[in-house]
Amino acid sequence: MTEPRLVEVRKNVLKQNDLVARALRARFREAGVFVVSLVSSPGTGKTAFLEKTLTLMRQHYRVAAVVGDLATENDAIRLSRSQAPVKQITTGTLCHLEAAMVEKALEDWNLRDLDFLFIENVGNLVCPSSYDLGEDLRAVLMSVTEGEDKPLKYPTIFNSADIAIITKTDLAEAVEFDWDEAYRSIQSVRPHMELLRVSSKSGEGMDAFVQRLLKAPCTMPSTRQELNH
Amino acid sequence: MTEPRLVEVRKNVLKQNDLVARALRARFREAGVFVVSLVSSPGTGKTAFLEKTLTLMRQHYRVAAVVGDLATENDAIRLSRSQAPVKQITTGTLCHLEAAMVEKALEDWNLRDLDFLFIENVGNLVCPSSYDLGEDLRAVLMSVTEGEDKPLKYPTIFNSADIAIITKTDLAEAVEFDWDEAYRSIQSVRPHMELLRVSSKSGEGMDAFVQRLLKAPCTMPSTRQELNH
Numbered sequence: 001m002t003e004p005r006l007v008e009v010r011k012n013v014l015k016q017n018d019l020v021a022r023a024l025r026a027r028f029r030e031a032g033v034f035v036v037s038l039v040s041s042p043g044t045g046k047t048a049f050l051e052k053t054l055t056l057m058r059q060h061y062r063v064a065a066v067v068g069d070l071a072t073e074n075d076a077i078r079l080s081r082s083q084a085p086v087k088q089i090t091t092g093t094l095c096h097l098e099a100a101m102v103e104k105a106l107e108d109w110n111l112r113d114l115d116f117l118f119i120e121n122v123g124n125l126v127c128p129s130s131y132d133l134g135e136d137l138r139a140v141l142m143s144v145t146e147g148e149d150k151p152l153k154y155p156t157i158f159n160s161a162d163i164a165i166i167t168k169t170d171l172a173e174a175v176e177f178d179w180d181e182a183y184r185s186i187q188s189v190r191p192h193m194e195l196l197r198v199s200s201k202s203g204e205g206m207d208a209f210v211q212r213l214l215k216a217p218c219t220m221p222s223t224r225q226e227l228n229h
Numbered sequence: 230m231t232e233p234r235l236v237e238v239r240k241n242v243l244k245q246n247d248l249v250a251r252a253l254r255a256r257f258r259e260a261g262v263f264v265v266s267l268v269s270s271p272g273t274g275k276t277a278f279l280e281k282t283l284t285l286m287r288q289h290y291r292v293a294a295v296v297g298d299l300a301t302e303n304d305a306i307r308l309s310r311s312q313a314p315v316k317q318i319t320t321g322t323l324c325h326l327e328a329a330m331v332e333k334a335l336e337d338w339n340l341r342d343l344d345f346l347f348i349e350n351v352g353n354l355v356c357p358s359s360y361d362l363g364e365d366l367r368a369v370l371m372s373v374t375e376g377e378d379k380p381l382k383y384p385t386i387f388n389s390a391d392i393a394i395i396t397k398t399d400l401a402e403a404v405e406f407d408w409d410e411a412y413r414s415i416q417s418v419r420p421h422m423e424l425l426r427v428s429s430k431s432g433e434g435m436d437a438f439v440q441r442l443l444k445a446p447c448t449m450p451s452t453r454q455e456l457n458h
Binding site: 009042043044069070072074093094095122123124125126127142143145146147152154155156168171174175 | 355
């Protein structure tokens with residue numbers, strides 16, 4: 001008896017989220033800010049990757065980040081070392097961010113002051129997949145230490161993302177990571193999915209990621225083009 | 230408006246789960262099977278750890294495993310290399326196992342034929358925490374590659390578990406894992422929490438884990454005592 005009702009209530013929540021996400025996306029577009037969200041397991045290295053990204057990009061662009069966790073301000077503290085503005089969202093027991101939480105976190109920021117906004121979701125390969133946050137680009141991260149078959153086991157999140165990023169490549173040899181198998185897993189779930197390899201430790205692939213963001217079709221509204229000169 | 234209703238429906242689902250879990254626990258006790266569940270992030274190495282455990286234990290005990298994933302039979306296939314009976318549960322989009330799924334998976338097994346049953350939950354540090362599966366011991370695993378602060382970020386799952394197991398210790402040096410910080414994280418969330426360090430690759434700590442199970446207060450009903458001689 002409870003199951004259909006639960007499904008119905010969940011649908012309402014999702015529908016409500018879509019409305020907020022749509023409004024957010026419109027605001028982002030209007031303000032000329034390109035929004036990138038990151039999803040992955042806990043411990044894949046989203047925060048380290050984001051810290052490196054913010055540090056690299058803030059030399060030329062106005063970047064900021066919003067970061068979600070169930071508890072602690074740890075990630076916001078870490079990210080603030082990049083000198084970029086950072087807001088922490090704590091979700092309590094909720095395993096994903098919702099558009100309304102992002103909206104609230106952005107309340108006292110003027111979006112026109114930003115070129116790129118990063119949203120780091122709660123570490124989870126399931127819950128975040130159905131929640132649109134108004135982002136322009138969703139990146140799903142998996143680390144070489146997690147094994148090659150994560151895309152097969154969590155197909156929905158890979159399908160909801162625009163780009164896959166394999167992290168901690170500096171450990172690939174130590175864990176005997178099988179690149180071919182990983183590529184096959186990703187391609188079988190999401191044919192032709194765009195893929196990057198990065199190491200926040202060695203710096204491998206970081207420039208490629210930044211270049212990828214700069215090339216994104218919507219990344220170059222007037223404000224950013226000016227900055228680029 | 231939707232939030233209170235969602236909370237209410239969730240409570241009903243949880244209550245229903247508790248009833249099934251209680252019945253399961255009674256059946257496990259009666260059959261003299263000791264049940265251990267494993268929870269962790271995706272990629273922490275639950276399956277490798279379980280494969281090693283089954284292989285070690287099946288020489289002297291009757292062991293079996295039930296393993297949950299959103300999709301694929303990969304884990305059941307891997308675990309069956311241990312020669313122990315294994316059942317795969319696929320949850321579709323659900324981020325946790327529920328007691329009713331375990332009950333259904335066990336339908337055609339005679340629990341009296343088992344000494345130890347292992348339940349590997351879906352890789353997730355949030356959803357499984359509130360679902361009792363009728364287990365005697367819940368182990369939460371975290372790998373050295375995930376970082377030292379996972380307990381602080383996911384306190385509920387550490388609070389719902391009986392024992393913490395740090396995996397992939399063979400990689401600790403490569404990732405400069407800070408053991409003191411990890412201990413502090415665990416202890417601050419759950420003072421005096423029991424802790425083991427294991428590596429499925431090198432075998433470190435595997436015997437200690439098996440010994441821990443054999444010493445568990447409820448692990449020694451008559452059938453197992455006989456086997457132990």
